[in-house]
Amino acid sequence: MTLFSGRAEANQVRLAQTGWRLLLRRNQSYLTAVGTLVVIALFGAAIVHLTAEVRYDDVVSALADTSWRSVATAIFFTGLSFLTLTFYDLGALDYIRRKLPYAQVALTAACAYAVGNTAGFGALSGGAIRYRSYSRLGLEPDDIARVVAFVTLAFGLGLVAVTCLSLLAVAEYVAPLTRLDAFWLRTIAAVVLAGMLAIMVAARSSHEISIGRITLRLPASRTTSRQFLITTLDLAASATVLYVLLPTGTIGWPAFLAIYCVAVGLGVLSHVPAGLGVFETVIVATLGHAADVDAILGALVLYRVIYHLLPLLIAIVVIIGIEVRQFTGHPAASSLRRAGGRMTPLLLATLALVLALMLVLSSVTPTPDENLLLLSNYVSLPIVEGAHFLASLLGLALVIVARGLALRLDGAWWASLAIALAALLLSLAKAVALGEAGMLAFFIVALLASRRLFVRPASLFGQALTPPWLTALGVICLGALVVLLFVYRNVEYSHELWWQFEISAEAPRGLRALLGVTIGASAVAIWSLMRPAATAIAPASKEDMQRAIAILETQDMSDANLVRMGDKSIMFSPDGRAFIMYGRWGRSWVALFDPVGPQEAWPDLIWQFIEMARSNGCRAVFYQVSPRGLAYYADAGLRAFRLGELAEVDLRQFEMKGGKWATLRRQVSRGQRDGLEFSVVEPTDVPAILPELAAISDAWLAHHNAREKGFSLGAFDPHYLETQPVAVLKCEGRIVAFANILLTDVREEGSVDLMRFSPEAPKGSMDFLFAQLMEYLKAQGYRRFNLGMAPLSGMSSHSTAPVWDRAGRTFFEHGERFYNFKGLRAFKSKFHPHWQPRYLAASGGLNPVLALMDATFLIGGGIKGVIKK
Template structure:
């Protein structure tokens, strides 16, 4: 059995990363602090003034790059180690050239020895494609800088000393990319500075962009064979009732990593260097440690930051045993269908909305996808596409992001028609074990009467006993406890501040409205958790999660479209 280990990088690796960053800051400091005049004069007996100035500039650049490399070294990236070794070796020579600084060169030499002695700690697999992209970027920006510098020299051809030829122009432009002066002499300082700044800036840009691309974390395209898909569905049939998010592991943009005995699996997606899992591992709880261990080992091998979005209580404890920190992310609204009723004062608002819609002639049909005809399903798919708010298909942790797929025949649909028989709204619920449903898709015609959502949700809850459903999971409410406690008497200033911040965020992401829309059905609340390695990783994880959920720009996910587009009249009729 795989034994739990810390999700944090080894302490020695973190220490090395910090030492490299400190050395980078030290390099920058050696340039800022003035050198003794005698030492500079001694150096200039062997090195021209332009070389000394270039060494000062290059030392600053090397220092900044060493600071940047710290994050990659902390994650054990082999390429970060290789670049750090090269930069540290270069800094030794630069310290000697810029001022014969033996102390700084000695510090760099000690750092170089330390890096060489600990190379076995940096084994993260690099993405081969990044190497060629980095070379392409380096060549592209360097070529652009060379051409710009050459053109600037050509424009000033009548303001040059002597008659340098085209070859000299090319040498001047090429050497300018690395901050050196070439054979061309300008009559005016302004012209020389313009060429130097243009070529030098392009050279730095080429090196910087290439380095960023080279050190970018790799990604992974989900590859799911037929056997893996079949095994996943088998596990969902046997253990899917444990987690309302289990069915969403069938998303095609999620990769699967299995326990060695294939008894359990973790579904995840790599987003911006974050291996982002969602929900609980699928399988018996006794097999979770092996699957979690395999997933964390895979993330460590590729230098990805592991994170779990929206797991339950039992999974949170399992991830914590593997060294991840766990914080509450929010609550999931779960309705007990046996206890649901539109009667009573707490349900007054929902009851009034439902009755108003029924008087207006709206009716709901609750049906499994497999029971729809091809024509009916195609119309529902086109309506879902038409009703979508915006071009982006949102969702990751609690969304399937497809509709009408033959693989989802067990999904339950609620189709709402008006008195003319026009389809005005629809819901899709995915299976949650044998006796549960989890809300996936909610779409409605924005011109329909107010109360459309209440009518559709109430329809499925009222017919639940007939369908053999005893629990229904509705939307997830982020930081629900903040909204709930802020309404209570005696809420403190910190809680009120949190509440105000969430209200501001709600203008973009509808956080409060989702909570209010769930609360009206009187659900029970099940906490969901976020798991992560360290607090410093939270900004990176937050960006990855928002990107995966399509709240930040990202390539569009496959559309729900399953049939050719039609105009509104044809779709809704």
């Protein structure tokens, strides 16, 4: 009894642990957001403590005292750093053996780093820039994923190596920050470097090393050395940007490089956007004893402006310039325009975030005395107070509409334009802030120049903000609080401060602005977290079915005939020329295949489907999509993950002659000797043979211990079978096998869906059926035959392949006990098809895994259907 109770308790503990793991995994994005805010709060408190003796006016004076020569030098090294950054992408493309023109690669890389350095999180990451740009330039999703992985790994390893090398020389400067003795810092650095050197040596003789059960595929030592050199030059140049802005003689350059690398590394590890606050804390903590803290803070502010904001503005100018030049018909702009057009929304969205931060921070910092004096002569106090408060709320509104800009919403464009115009006027009315007004004017001009890119007529407020955007709201509020505490640390707090309204009462004005922003951000966060419940979706009506069938008959996509099953919902494009068939499982709206209809109607329909899914609190998923639509899914913010390969036979060249067709010829000859007879039954004659087909189908299901599937596969439904021809095989006058044929009126492509055969059918009957069917379709004038998809086929095993591909490849190689992956591909390979990749398009993170699970359950009809084949 005791043993039994002990086992029961152990099972309960395991179930509880599993429940906690599932809970943590399900809420990982929100926990990451909370952790990020906690980190920035801790570092914010540290920076306030480290600057206890510093006054805001001293920082402003230090900024003003910076020489133009230092600023010009910093700008030069910023340009050098970004030039070096372009070679990360060139190295990655060379590693995957793909070549693109340098101008396009440089533009993409520069924009990716301009966004990544400034925003530094999720929806506005450099990876999103690369995905949108490179997909337009012809790279496949797995190639883009390998580029992103290579770039990330190259920078990370280079940063570690440079930091360790620097620590060997200047560990005593970093020791006070880490509270470790300089000896131990050098020891750790030496061990890390020795390990990296051992890996490089191993890469010279073999591209693989094994650590236990883990096998790592390494690049050649030449590639590794080249990337290390690039990272060293990049870090040296970017460190020099800040170094030349610091007071002369603060610290030696080698020691500063080590400190800079540590600060950058901690900023990256913190997951705080742009390392905001974390980077500054490390620099102040290590250099505060060697120079005035106010001068260091002034240098840090200039560094952020020159190295983060200036490249973003230049990138926008270049991209907008390319967009404008295309109207002049200048041929030199055409190739770059393809790379730049889809990056503009992300660049403008990032700038909107920067402007939002600027508006909020300006509301908690004092106005120069001369500006206040000027305002008091021309503007009444209520207008100044109102402008100050409203400008901070407009900053909050810019964060919200920035997401819409990234998604190319027309409503977001109009809202951004209105907010920017209002904020420009308010910035003049509240503080005669010419710099602030100039930035807003630049934003307005950029919006006007790129108007044609924002054409998606989706609701701006019809969906919740995602965790990265909620994190941005929290970072802005915490940043404003830290700045407020720093600026007004000498002002004694009292409740009366809230009710002081004077032209010189700066602290009360900042308190009220911060309160308004915090309340507004909290309201937005609560509204976003209260997601709508997933609603049921109804199957298509008869009228919708008739409209969809009329569309598919004019297309060359034979698989689209699965809409005739009637088990899927249908969504039509705004112009009614295209449709998407879809189903729902869990929190996934799963669209089957690309949209059916003219390709020019796809973008709006894809976007319409995504918005409708999100408005119902679900994720949008596109299952088994082709390379033709990848650019459209990338524009909509989705990523593509390879599912397998589709086999297509060119019927114009299909002729069973020559050595490669010997095996298939033998199967056909064998079928003829066994008495197999092939024929095609027209739809009008199918009802007469339905009883025989039903008996074969039941016997096939029983023999394979299987059940009917759905969604991406047809089921045995008399109404469905009567809509298209059926290919049958007879032996001694009885039907022993059949397959329903999927065709459209354009006679471009043919395919099959249900393939059933009797257990008594001669061996090789399906080979015989397919060969005879291809001969039949070729004679009817069809150009190609669609053999369907081989799941997990063609997954990359390259060293820089994403985890998705490596896991799929492993399952393809060793998952025969679950599904006959290799056997299915081998069967299709008999017909020597052309293999084309097929993808799952979904947003990143855990979404593709959850989406694939939901799609699997949707096809199998639930967990039982999946388990029972």
